[in-house]
Amino acid sequence: MRLQLHIWRQKNSREPGRLVPYAVQADEHMSFLEMLDVLNAELIRKGEDPIAFDHDCREGICGACSLVIDGVPHGPRAATTTCQIHMREFPDGAEITIEPWRAYAFPVVKDLMVDRSALDRIIAAGGYVSVRTGAAPDANAIPIGKNTAEKAFDYAACIGCGACVAACPNASAMLFVGAKVSHLALLPQGQVERTARASRMIAAMDAESFGGCSNHGECEAVCPKSISLDAIAKLNREFMRAVATGES
Amino acid sequence: MPVVPDPKPANSSERPQPLGSTIGRKVVMALSGAVLVGFALAHMAGHLKVYAGRDDYNAYAAFLQGLGGLKWLVRFGLLAALVVHVRSGLTLAARNKGARPHAYAVKRAQRSTPYGRTMLLSGLVFVAFLIYHLAHFTLGWVHPQYFALKDALGRTDVYGNFVRSFQSPIITGTYVIATAAVSMHVAHAASSVLRTLGISSGALRRSCERVGPALGVLLFVGFASVPVACLLDLVKP
Numbered sequence: 001m002r003l004q005l006h007i008w009r010q011k012n013s014r015e016p017g018r019l020v021p022y023a024v025q026a027d028e029h030m031s032f033l034e035m036l037d038v039l040n041a042e043l044i045r046k047g048e049d050p051i052a053f054d055h056d057c058r059e060g061i062c063g064a065c066s067l068v069i070d071g072v073p074h075g076p077r078a079a080t081t082t083c084q085i086h087m088r089e090f091p092d093g094a095e096i097t098i099e100p101w102r103a104y105a106f107p108v109v110k111d112l113m114v115d116r117s118a119l120d121r122i123i124a125a126g127g128y129v130s131v132r133t134g135a136a137p138d139a140n141a142i143p144i145g146k147n148t149a150e151k152a153f154d155y156a157a158c159i160g161c162g163a164c165v166a167a168c169p170n171a172s173a174m175l176f177v178g179a180k181v182s183h184l185a186l187l188p189q190g191q192v193e194r195t196a197r198a199s200r201m202i203a204a205m206d207a208e209s210f211g212g213c214s215n216h217g218e219c220e221a222v223c224p225k226s227i228s229l230d231a232i233a234k235l236n237r238e239f240m241r242a243v244a245t246g247e248s
Numbered sequence: 249m250p251v252v253p254d255p256k257p258a259n260s261s262e263r264p265q266p267l268g269s270t271i272g273r274k275v276v277m278a279l280s281g282a283v284l285v286g287f288a289l290a291h292m293a294g295h296l297k298v299y300a301g302r303d304d305y306n307a308y309a310a311f312l313q314g315l316g317g318l319k320w321l322v323r324f325g326l327l328a329a330l331v332v333h334v335r336s337g338l339t340l341a342a343r344n345k346g347a348r349p350h351a352y353a354v355k356r357a358q359r360s361t362p363y364g365r366t367m368l369l370s371g372l373v374f375v376a377f378l379i380y381h382l383a384h385f386t387l388g389w390v391h392p393q394y395f396a397l398k399d400a401l402g403r404t405d406v407y408g409n410f411v412r413s414f415q416s417p418i419i420t421g422t423y424v425i426a427t428a429a430v431s432m433h434v435a436h437a438a439s440s441v442l443r444t445l446g447i448s449s450g451a452l453r454r455s456c457e458r459v460g461p462a463l464g465v466l467l468f469v470g471f472a473s474v475p476v477a478c479l480l481d482l483v484k485p
């Protein structure tokens with residue numbers, strides 16, 4: 001299949017970028033990233049600068065891949081990362097625009113690659129449980145009900161890709177923060193630091209200049225792990241809990 | 249001994265200001281908005297009394313005017329709610345705009361609604377309308393010809409002023425447009441409030457998401473029907 005691509009090229013975070021047209025011959029069984037590999041091989045052959053894009057596992061679990069494909073973060077398939085999109089999703093001769101995640105908090109490193117360490121700093125502010133190191137604790141030493149365990153697991157499924165930020169009209173990180181806060185607030189291990197965690201992570205999120213949540217729901221629609229907006233409702237409850245207990 | 253600097257500056261994540269945070273502002277905006285929607289519903293129910301005729305309507309208006317201190321308390325409460333609501337809305341809007349300085353060349357909305365994305369516009373249209381509306385019916389500055397009438401009992405003929413005003417297509421048109429703006433605002437806002445306050449989740453989510461559009465339609469029909477009825481001569485002065 002022949003494709004007409006419009007790809008965002010940008011040298012670094014300081015220089016302005018622009019959309020550059022490329023034609024590429026691809027196979028419908030290729031993944032989206034393999035199609036870009038083919039284009040890059042061609043660019044290298046011609047002595048041109050290959051297109052920089054993030055990827056690692058290429059099996060939908062690491063959260064590195066991050067392309068806005070025709071205006072939708074992670075492309076046309078629901079609950080699917082960019083690396084799991086295949087070219088059969090597109091008609092022959094398709095024109096596809098590819099842009100990076102766009103947010104003040106995600107500066108472009110090069111081309112389609114952005115710096116998402118803002119999300120790491122939010123996690124470092126409280127997205128963990130403090131445990132004493134030593135021998136591994138006994139499995140099942142702390143019983144957790146099945147429903148709670150499953151709910152916590154659903155929130156824990158977040159891979160930190162940042163598509164929620166990319167999709168949000170306000171570039172808000174509420175779904176990401178909500179997923180982590182909810183995950184740990186549901187589990188007994190998370191109780192000790194529960195209130196401090198919520199207020200610290202919210203403060204860290206604000207300090208990174210992410211926007212606020214307007215409840216549009218764009219994040220949930222593009223999240224490759226189908227994290228529910230319930231995470232945001234829960235984050236709001238955890239915030240009010242922190243204010244009420246005076247621990248904010 | 250070398251001085252080890254504190255790794256965390258005192259104003260960063262250690263001591264957040266809860267009400268100044270994005271979520272804090274959202275909660276404040278949600279609560280003040282809920283007060284305003286509550287008033288809108290009461291106001292709508294009140295002015296539907298026009299359909300009950302001149303006597304009922306003027307008696308109701310006289311009753312409200314007779315509330316004295318309570319009336320002023322409510323007025324100040326509403327003004328405070330409005331000021332707080334607009335302030336948090338503008339602050340958040342500016343922040344949200346700054347969070348995406350570079351727009352996408354192509355962006356396809358998946359879930360958001362046109363009325364949800366135009367909250368700032370519908371809100372500002374409403375504030376402009378509110379000033380006109382108060383100048384019209386409360387202060388009598390604009391259209392004073394509809395303000396001075398008295399009814400047979402010597403009461404201010406609010407009913408007559410009201411119905412005569414809306415015989416003008418321009419006045420009715422203005423009110424219908426403003427009503428549409430408020431209704432669109434509330435259609436997104438009411439459901440948004442429920443999530444901001446943490447209510448809209450789990451089993452309650454679907455019902456909560458219907459509250460906004462339902463209230464929006466209710467407010468539009470309730471508010472727009474009366475001026476339109478006057479314009480079409482279905483209600484006589």
Ligand code: SF4
Nearest residue numbers: 158159161162164223
């Ligand atoms: S919530 Fe979903 S979209 Fe956001 S970072 Fe986690 S996995 Fe990615």
Ligand code: FES
Nearest residue numbers: 058062063065083
């Ligand atoms: S490359 Fe790891 S999730 Fe796509």
